[in-house]
Amino acid sequence: MKLSDEQIAFFKDNGYLILPGVISPQRCAEARDRMWAALPASCALKRDDPSTFNGPFHGADIQNDPLHVRQGFRWQNREISTDAFFIETMFNEQLRVAVEQLIGANTLREPVVGGRRMGSEGTAWPGGPVDPAINEGVRGIYCTLPYGDQPRLPDESHTDGHPFSLGAVANIHQVPADGGAFKVWPKSHRRLYPTFQMQYDQPRIPYYDHLPSYKGIIHSTAYLKELDAIMRDTPPVECCGGEGDVILWHHRLAHMAGHNYTDVIRQSVLWDYNRADLDQLRADPPQDNMWRDWSEQLQANNTHYSDAFARTQLLNS
Numbered sequence: 587m588k589l590s591d592e593q594i595a596f597f598k599d600n601g602y603l604i605l606p607g608v609i610s611p612q613r614c615a616e617a618r619d620r621m622w623a624a625l626p627a628s629c630a631l632k633r634d635d636p637s638t639f640n641g642p643f644h645g646a647d648i649q650n651d652p653l654h655v656r657q658g659f660r661w662q663n664r665e666i667s668t669d670a671f672f673i674e675t676m677f678n679e680q681l682r683v684a685v686e687q688l689i690g691a692n693t694l695r696e697p698v699v700g701g702r703r704m705g706s707e708g709t710a711w712p713g714g715p716v717d718p719a720i721n722e723g724v725r726g727i728y729c730t731l732p733y734g735d736q737p738r739l740p741d742e743s744h745t746d747g748h749p750f751s752l753g754a755v756a757n758i759h760q761v762p763a764d765g766g767a768f769k770v771w772p773k774s775h776r777r778l779y780p781t782f783q784m785q786y787d788q789p790r791i792p793y794y795d796h797l798p799s800y801k802g803i804i805h806s807t808a809y810l811k812e813l814d815a816i817m818r819d820t821p822p823v824e825c826c827g828g829e830g831d832v833i834l835w836h837h838r839l840a841h842m843a844g845h846n847y848t849d850v851i852r853q854s855v856l857w858d859y860n861r862a863d864l865d866q867l868r869a870d871p872p873q874d875n876m877w878r879d880w881s882e883q884l885q886a887n888n889t890h891y892s893d894a895f896a897r898t899q900l901l902n903s
């Protein structure tokens with residue numbers, strides 16, 4: 587699977603790229619089988635009964651283990667992070683060829699089958715999120731249960747605070763409109779990249795219960811101002827679509843896990859592609875050329891993508 591110049595141009599300009607039908611239907615079906623097999627038999631959520639799909643989780647079904655979270659409307663299974671099947675799903679030759687066109691040939695950090703799983707060391711700070719950088723495989727299977735009759739919630743976008751090169755979201759089931767799809771703010775990567783102190787990291791600060799304002803992470807004033815402007819002036823794109831679609835996204839792109847107002851469970855596998863030399867690159871400040879660490883092919887790309895192509899990427903303007 588070679589990316590076209592138009593696909594690369596679109597990624598460069600918008601910070602995301604939807605690759606339709608990359609994961610085979612057979613592999614998606616097996617991923618779903620493994621997802622459901624990990625659910626305790628006692629859970630009220632039943633695969634063969636869609637009337638049980640609505641969240642939130644209740645009572646004994648709630649679990650806060652970072653390796654297998656079931657709380658609210660989120661069901662996140664990270665126990666499978668370094669299983670061979672899921673690593674092969676996201677780090678196969680087909681995807682590797684495409685990703686190397688973006689971040690450079692022979693630059694990728696290799697995953698480790700049976701290696702360290704995301705969540706195996708707990709949360710980044712008490713009550714905080716799990717650090718996706720402590721991981722040698724996929725982030726996990728991330729599901730969002732339908733919200734049922736919950737009132738509609740506003741969008742809240744963010745960028746991820748851990749160092750990585752390129753994110754990937756693989757839908758292992760169809761994600762309809764309004765169904766909790768990965769939601770992105772096009773072009774935000776170019777506006778937010780210069781607002782960080784470091785190219786890939788976000789500074790962290792110790793978290794204390796009695797000093798809760800910083801919650802482990804420091805945002806620069808410039809970042810908060812720009813993110814606020816993006817939320818006001820940029821219509822988001824909801825990356826809904828069929829099973830097997832993979833969405834690649836730039837590490838500084840504003841995004842969120844969408845709200846799910848359908849009766850279908852959103853089911854995706856998340857993954858981070860990393861350059862093997864991120865350890866040398868991460869402490870550098872933002873560069874005048876924000877694509878310094880990317881492939882020569884991407885850096886040289888000055889192609890214009892068509893409106894018709896943008897529509898295939900669900901971008902209307």
Ligand SMILES: [Fe+2]
Nearest residue numbers: 744745746841
């Ligand atoms: Fe995120």
